[in-house]
Amino acid sequence: MTYKALHVEEIDGKFTKKMKQLSLEKLDTNDVLIRVKYSALNFKDALSATGNKGITREFPHTPGIDASGVVERSSSERFQIGDEVIVTSFDLGMNTNGAFSEYISVPKEWVIPLPKTLTLKEAVSIGTAGLTSAIGTFKLMSNGQKEGDNILVTGSTGAVGSFSVKLLSHLGFKVTALSSKADKKEFLTSIGANEVVLKDEFETHAKRPLLKPKYDGALDVVGGEILENILKQVSPEGSVAICGLVGSPQLNTTVFPFILRGVNLLGINSAEMDSEHRVTLWNMLANEWKIDLSNIVHEHSLEELPKLIDEMLAGNSTGRAVIKID
Numbered sequence: 001m002t003y004k005a006l007h008v009e010e011i012d013g014k015f016t017k018k019m020k021q022l023s024l025e026k027l028d029t030n031d032v033l034i035r036v037k038y039s040a041l042n043f044k045d046a047l048s049a050t051g052n053k054g055i056t057r058e059f060p061h062t063p064g065i066d067a068s069g070v071v072e073r074s075s076s077e078r079f080q081i082g083d084e085v086i087v088t089s090f091d092l093g094m095n096t097n098g099a100f101s102e103y104i105s106v107p108k109e110w111v112i113p114l115p116k117t118l119t120l121k122e123a124v125s126i127g128t129a130g131l132t133s134a135i136g137t138f139k140l141m142s143n144g145q146k147e148g149d150n151i152l153v154t155g156s157t158g159a160v161g162s163f164s165v166k167l168l169s170h171l172g173f174k175v176t177a178l179s180s181k182a183d184k185k186e187f188l189t190s191i192g193a194n195e196v197v198l199k200d201e202f203e204t205h206a207k208r209p210l211l212k213p214k215y216d217g218a219l220d221v222v223g224g225e226i227l228e229n230i231l232k233q234v235s236p237e238g239s240v241a242i243c244g245l246v247g248s249p250q251l252n253t254t255v256f257p258f259i260l261r262g263v264n265l266l267g268i269n270s271a272e273m274d275s276e277h278r279v280t281l282w283n284m285l286a287n288e289w290k291i292d293l294s295n296i297v298h299e300h301s302l303e304e305l306p307k308l309i310d311e312m313l314a315g316n317s318t319g320r321a322v323i324k325i326d
């Protein structure tokens, strides 16, 4: 039997990404075989789909770190045929074939039962982007950020960014959205931003190690110079949660924000977080942190993925691309 998947191949050092029929027998070697109903596009998938060996060491490969679907075969008593489940992160889509596919085969520890208050589409609309945003928000709140605080969100039209704008706004924070897209100001306001700052206005080449504090905290997906400038402008005892590197993985800073203002830098690693905390956050996202994602989610087919991936890598994507797998 065969199944359809996005197949990324390396030929003479060049990478191609195409839909292909593959052998299900070769895939079905793990505890749980899942018929994928929905996936979603994350920045990590775009890197994997274009041959980034920091994400995926060996090709051919199928990317896709987020899946929701139905159990088709299980060697674990925890899961029965027909159960609706979610799989996000761990090694899915990195060095294990991922969810841009009609099927995935994964270890039982990676599988989470679908919370009763979510549909399969809602679960994947949250996915890694939502979980990452929830980890960042949880860390900011655990470190003292509270309702009414002004939190800066970077890459705010992207998947993690737009989810964060919505979630922080839902929780009563004042949100400043930083974006490179001047034509998306209205969109950002419509999803909960109180203020929108454009990237060009934010970039300061001031050499001073500290600037006037403007933000109580921040959630950053960009890194590089933007993060350097955020750290200079966070209020005393404020926190900055960081997850990304779309701008740059480099960070040039001084110790002054930390030793003169007591600023906290909080890392986010959604792929490796422990299962108990993961389930707790999923339950929060399914209940008290549940938000209406209809104005940030757009649905696509598997066949549209190559174009969506190129747009994402060019920094042109907005919101969360959910992939419906028929």
Ligand SMILES: NC(=O)c1ccc[n+]([C@@H]2O[C@H](COP(=O)([O-])OP(=O)(O)OC[C@H]3O[C@@H](n4cnc5c(N)ncnc54)[C@H](OP(=O)(O)O)[C@@H]3O)[C@@H](O)[C@H]2O)c1
Binding pocket: 041, 042, 043, 044, 128, 129, 132, 154, 155, 156, 157, 158, 159, 160, 161, 178, 179, 180, 181, 199, 221, 222, 242, 243, 244, 245, 246, 247, 268, 269, 270, 271, 312, 313, 314, 315, 316, 317, 318, 319
């Ligand atoms: N650590 C973790 O656990 C974890 C989990 C998920 C994602 N991430 C990371 O988080 C980052 C964002 O992921 P995503 O899925 O949200 O990606 P995305 O949907 O592509 O969003 C990224 C956004 O960043 C902005 N941007 C893009 N290129 C930029 C550049 N060169 N300089 C400044 N801003 C730029 C754009 O928003 P604007 O135009 O609005 O500025 C873009 O929409 C990635 O680095 C990803 O690897 C990490």
